[in-house]
Amino acid sequence: MSGKRIIGWVILALTVLVALVPLVRGSADIPIAQHHLIHAALIAGGLLSALLLATPSRDIAVGHYGWLLLAVFSPFAAMLLMWPSEYAWYERHASGHILEHLGILGLGFTTGYAGQRYAAGIGWATGLSLLFMAVASAWGFGVAHSISPIVATSTVVQHIATSSEQATSGSPDVAHGGKLFTQNCAVCHGARGAGGEGPSLIGEKARKNFTQAQQWIIDPSPPMPKFYPAVLTRSDVRDVAAFIETL
Numbered sequence: 476m477s478g479k480r481i482i483g484w485v486i487l488a489l490t491v492l493v494a495l496v497p498l499v500r501g502s503a504d505i506p507i508a509q510h511h512l513i514h515a516a517l518i519a520g521g522l523l524s525a526l527l528l529a530t531p532s533r534d535i536a537v538g539h540y541g542w543l544l545l546a547v548f549s550p551f552a553a554m555l556l557m558w559p560s561e562y563a564w565y566e567r568h569a570s571g572h573i574l575e576h577l578g579i580l581g582l583g584f585t586t587g588y589a590g591q592r593y594a595a596g597i598g599w600a601t602g603l604s605l606l607f608m609a610v611a612s613a614w615g616f617g618v619a620h621s622i623s624p625i626v627a628t629s630t631v632v633q634h635i636a637t638s639s640e641q642a643t644s645g646s647p648d649v650a651h652g653g654k655l656f657t658q659n660c661a662v663c664h665g666a667r668g669a670g671g672e673g674p675s676l677i678g679e680k681a682r683k684n685f686t687q688a689q690q691w692i693i694d695p696s697p698p699m700p701k702f703y704p705a706v707l708t709r710s711d712v713r714d715v716a717a718f719i720e721t722l
Contacts, residue, residue, distance in 0.1 A: 483527030487584070490520025494576035497569045508696040511613035514557050514579050518609050521583030522602035529591035529598060545589035546597060550605040553582035557612065614697050647710075652718030655711055659702055668722040673699065680720040688716035 494517055556578050586605050590598030657666065663673030670676070683691060692712045693703045703712055 479527050483524045486520055486527070487524035490517060490524065490580055491577070493517060493520065494580050495573055497572040497576065500569075508613040511557065511609055514576075515606060515609035515613070517576055517580045518553065518583035518586075518602075518606050521580045522587040522598075522606060525584045525587030526591060526598055526602070529588045531591050531595035539593065542589045542593035543597070546586055546593060546601040549582045549586040549589065550601060550608070553579055553586070553605055554608060554612075556582070557609065612698075647713040647717035649714065649717045649721060652711075652714030652716070655707065655715050656718050659706060660715070663699075668719065676719050676722050679722060685716055685720060688719055689713060692716060 493513075556575055583602065583605060587598040587602035590601040592598075656664075656668075660673075661668075663671055664676050665671045668676035668679075679688065689712050692707070692715055695701060703709070707715065
């Protein structure tokens with residue numbers, strides 16, 4: 476076995492060990508951006524090992540195009556596995572999280588390996604495209620929810636029209652928080668917080684305390700949009716956080 480292939484197998488084995496980390500760590504609340512970066516690392520390991528192990532084919536027969544189809548469609552399957560709305564479930568289920576990691580690693584490997592088997596250089600092109608998408612997703616590219624100017628403006632008007640706001644001291648207004656959630660958050664997290672484009676918030680109280688929930692709303696990680704202070708006031712943040720703790 477050549478030195479290049481040995482290195483490829485070593486990189487693949489080390490990447491598999493990284494994919495198994497949730498088995499040791501257990502459930503954990505990880506920001507979506509960090510999720511994407513971990514996935515990018517798995518893809519990079521799978522891609523590099525594939526490029527070292529694959530031998531470019533010289534076959535140009537029609538049947539050989541199967542490798543090209545694998546190289547083209549594997550990145551789409553990998554991006555589906557990285558859908559942010561499912562991250563909350565993965566965080567609570569270590570076995571599912573591991574399967575997701577192994578799936579992403581396998582698809583990253585397939586993207587590079589199949590591309591190289593089709594023709595030299597194709598594996599680099601398809602693999603690096605997938606890696607770019609995973610890294611870019613950490614900063615909200617392709618998954619960020621853009622706030623409609625009409626929705627944002629109407630929400631601000633509602634705040635201006637309110638004659639008085641609840642002070643930041645005292646008990647938060649859960650009912651008011653529920654209304655704000657419906658106006659600003661339900662489009663991504665679902666009307667009942669069960670998830671959609673964004674992750675499920677059911678049981679979020681077990682993952683974040685009241686202070687942490689407020690801080691997340693004030694300074695969220697992409698792709699979650701930042702509503703404070705342009706749309707939500709400080710007391711609004713408390714109310715929304717209090718409502719989320721009831722889900």
